[in-house]
Amino acid sequence: MRLPLSDPQHGLRNRALIRNVAYIGGDWVGSDDGTCFEVRNPADGSLVAEVPNMGAEETRRAIQAAVVAFVAWRRFTPQQRSTILRRWQQLILDSADDLACLLTTEQGKALNDAHAEVLQAAGFLEWYAEEGKRLTGGVLPTSHPGRRGWVLREPIGVCAAITPWNYPAATLARKFAPALAAGCTVVLKPAEQTPLTALALAALAEEAGLPPGVFNVVTGDGDAAEAIGRELSTHPAIRMLSFTGSSEVGRQLMRQSADTLKNLSLELGGHAPFVVFDDADLDVAVESAINAKFRNAGQMCVAANRFLVQDGIHDAFATRLAERAKGLKVGPGLTPGVLVGPLIDHLALTKVQRHVDDAIAHGAKVLTGGQRFGRDGTFFEPTVLTGVTSAMIVAREETFGPVAPLMRFSTEADAIAMSNATDYGLASYVFTRDISRIWRLTEAIEAGVVAVNAGSFTTEAAPFGGVKQSGLGREGGSYGIESYLSIKHVSLGLG
Numbered sequence: 001m002r003l004p005l006s007d008p009q010h011g012l013r014n015r016a017l018i019r020n021v022a023y024i025g026g027d028w029v030g031s032d033d034g035t036c037f038e039v040r041n042p043a044d045g046s047l048v049a050e051v052p053n054m055g056a057e058e059t060r061r062a063i064q065a066a067v068v069a070f071v072a073w074r075r076f077t078p079q080q081r082s083t084i085l086r087r088w089q090q091l092i093l094d095s096a097d098d099l100a101c102l103l104t105t106e107q108g109k110a111l112n113d114a115h116a117e118v119l120q121a122a123g124f125l126e127w128y129a130e131e132g133k134r135l136t137g138g139v140l141p142t143s144h145p146g147r148r149g150w151v152l153r154e155p156i157g158v159c160a161a162i163t164p165w166n167y168p169a170a171t172l173a174r175k176f177a178p179a180l181a182a183g184c185t186v187v188l189k190p191a192e193q194t195p196l197t198a199l200a201l202a203a204l205a206e207e208a209g210l211p212p213g214v215f216n217v218v219t220g221d222g223d224a225a226e227a228i229g230r231e232l233s234t235h236p237a238i239r240m241l242s243f244t245g246s247s248e249v250g251r252q253l254m255r256q257s258a259d260t261l262k263n264l265s266l267e268l269g270g271h272a273p274f275v276v277f278d279d280a281d282l283d284v285a286v287e288s289a290i291n292a293k294f295r296n297a298g299q300m301c302v303a304a305n306r307f308l309v310q311d312g313i314h315d316a317f318a319t320r321l322a323e324r325a326k327g328l329k330v331g332p333g334l335t336p337g338v339l340v341g342p343l344i345d346h347l348a349l350t351k352v353q354r355h356v357d358d359a360i361a362h363g364a365k366v367l368t369g370g371q372r373f374g375r376d377g378t379f380f381e382p383t384v385l386t387g388v389t390s391a392m393i394v395a396r397e398e399t400f401g402p403v404a405p406l407m408r409f410s411t412e413a414d415a416i417a418m419s420n421a422t423d424y425g426l427a428s429y430v431f432t433r434d435i436s437r438i439w440r441l442t443e444a445i446e447a448g449v450v451a452v453n454a455g456s457f458t459t460e461a462a463p464f465g466g467v468k469q470s471g472l473g474r475e476g477g478s479y480g481i482e483s484y485l486s487i488k489h490v491s492l493g494l495g
Contacts, residue, residue: 012098019199020049022219024058025065026212032057037221039196042108042342043332043377049106051195055224059187059231062216066158066185067237069213074155074183078133081181085129088208092122092201099169099200104333106194107168108341108378109296111333120458121173121201124476127460131481132181146495152488155183156263157239159484160232162253163198164244165191165344166299172198174464175242175265176215178481184240185214189228192221193344233257240483243267244301247424247469265473265483267301267465270426271398273419274304275441277412278312280431281453286320288455289404292429294328294382295456297340298402299348302427302449302458305398306388307406308418314408318386321404322367325382330373340402343378352380352401355394359385359405362392369402390421398424412437416444426466429455448474 012018020036021028029052030036036050052058073081092099100115107114140149161175168190176186190198195217202217220228229249233241233256240263243253247268257264274292276285292304309317333341343349349372356370369383380401388395388405395405409415419428428447432438442450448466451457458464463474473483 012101014095014098017095017098017102017200017203018049018196019203020051020196021199022052022054022058023199023202023206023215023217024062025069025216026206029058031055037192037219037224039106039193041105042193042344043334045377049196051199051219053224054218054220055227056231059189059218059228060235062187062218063158063231063235063237065213066187066216069211070155070158070185073185073211073214076183078135078181081183082129082133084209085125085132085177085181088205088210089122089125089129091204091208092118092125095200095204096122099197101334102200103169103194103197104341106196107165107333108344109333110338110341113296114333117167117170120460121169123460124170124173124177127477128177128181128481131178131478132183134478135182135481135485140489146493148492148494150490152490153485154488156484156486157184158237159184159186159240159242160238161186161188162229162232162241162243162245163188163190165193166296166301168194168197169201170458171244172201174460174475174480175244178475179240179484180210180214182481182484184484187216187218187232187238189218189220189225189232192219192225195219229253230256233262234260236260238262240265242473242475242483247471250471263483265465265475266471267473267475268426268469268471269398269424270301270303270466270470271305271422271424272302272427272429272447273445274307274429275415275419275431276307276309276313276317277415277432277434277437278310279433280313281433282313282316282320284453285317285431286324288429288431288453289321290324290328291455292451293404294325294340294402297343297380299344299400303400304404304429304455306395306418307404308409308415309406310415311408311410314406318367318384318406321406322384325384325404326368328382330379330381332377340379340382343380343401346378348400349378349380352399352403355397355399355401356383356385356403358393359388362389364388364392364405396422412440416441420444420446423469424466425468426470427451427457
């Protein structure tokens with residue numbers, strides 16, 4: 001099994017964070033047959049590491065380790081669990097620069113964005129380290145003179161998490177932090193493109209004193225990854241499955257989980273509208289659009305995908321947005337000043353180009369960008385399109401790239417109808433100074449999140465999730481721990 005070949009630029013201070021073996025039952029192990037898959041830097045295609053290509057058998061062992069560990073971990077007091085999670089959080093903060101460098105190397109995003117993500121991951125650990133101490137039950141009103149009743153909130157058991165490549169630190173923490181705080185144990189399958197971040201976090205968990213088997217990481221690619229997902233979704237010992245990814249895979253996991261009636265938390269695809277009314281603050285709207293569209297090269301499930309701009313402000317907004325987008329520096333995420341890194345792979349690059357080409361073929365105008373950036377890597381120019389219609393692919397599908405398609409609307413009713421004309425309902429953005437309109441739009445738009453006059457909204461204190469084909473359940477805040485709990489009614493006869 002090969003060690004990493006291309007170190008992150010300038011190297012890591014803590015080389016122990018680079019792990020190319022999986023983590024099961026407190027042991028660092030390879031695959032049973034010794035096979036590996038490659039992790040490559042999307043900025044230049046260079047080999048970063050080879051990681052174990054595991055399958056069903058290794059996953060079953062990880063589940064068994066979690067089953068055994070659950071017996072003791074659930075008996076830890078909330079304060080004991082909190083102490084370990086806070087220690088883990090501090091280790092992440094102490095290693096933030098190294099983790100950000102590693103994250104950028106395997107995922108591609110700008111280093112500043114990667115650093116912010118690492119801090120966000122630490123924030124989830126801090127929040128749930130405290131939230132776990134607030135899991136109170138309750139005493140029920142007496143329904144019979146000779147009886148008393150109360151309610152307990154208990155950990156549901158062994159939980160599985162399958163996480164995406166676009167946010168390989170924050171999404172992990174948003175899932176495993178509430179699970180561990182509740183007293184559950186976890187088996188994690190990170191995305192094959194970005195396993196090194198998960199393994200680095202596991203190394204810090206071990207250092208923080210998390211007992212063996214409480215947190216396990218299995219890695220796999222291709223058919224092996226499918227086998228891992230199948231095992232996690234069908235194994236009877238897994239009582240809760242959390243997945244972030246495509247709606248198609250989410251539906252498949254839901255079907256596979258049906259026979260064992262697992263709790264499910266599914267954060268799936270999005271197609272977020274970004275609605276700008278004539279009375280919006282133009283400066284705020286443009287800067288928010290840059291944040292909501294071009295951060296992480298547009299590879300966000302909450303990225304603005306359809307810019308719905310009212311007639312009176314449309315041209316000014318389009319001109320300003322194109323000027324700002326044109327000035328964004330594109331390149332490898334570790335290069336100083338870069339704001340837009342590479343797309344994750346060539347398939348993603350092909351998809352983005354297909355969306356843009358289709359829009360142009362159907363009459364859209366390119367104000368800036370519109371094509372691949374450079375001859376190497378998977379970079380795409382920050383792009384602004386006008387004259388987009390609902391007939392174009394970019395108006396119907398999630399692009400997952402740095403492309404801002406602008407569509408005109410005339411009335412508030414038009415904006416609402418266009419916003420909801422999708423099977424998805426994850427995030428949405430509204431820009432207006434009319435307080436009455438704010439109330440009407442936030443209630444009328446079908447989405448799990450509505451950001452008003454802001455291009456970002458993520459915080460560990462708030463619930464996050466979608467409606468329609470964007471998923472089930474909520475992550476974050478006091479709501480995010482509920483999926484990991486079982487409610488028990490105790491009825492006591494006094495004799």
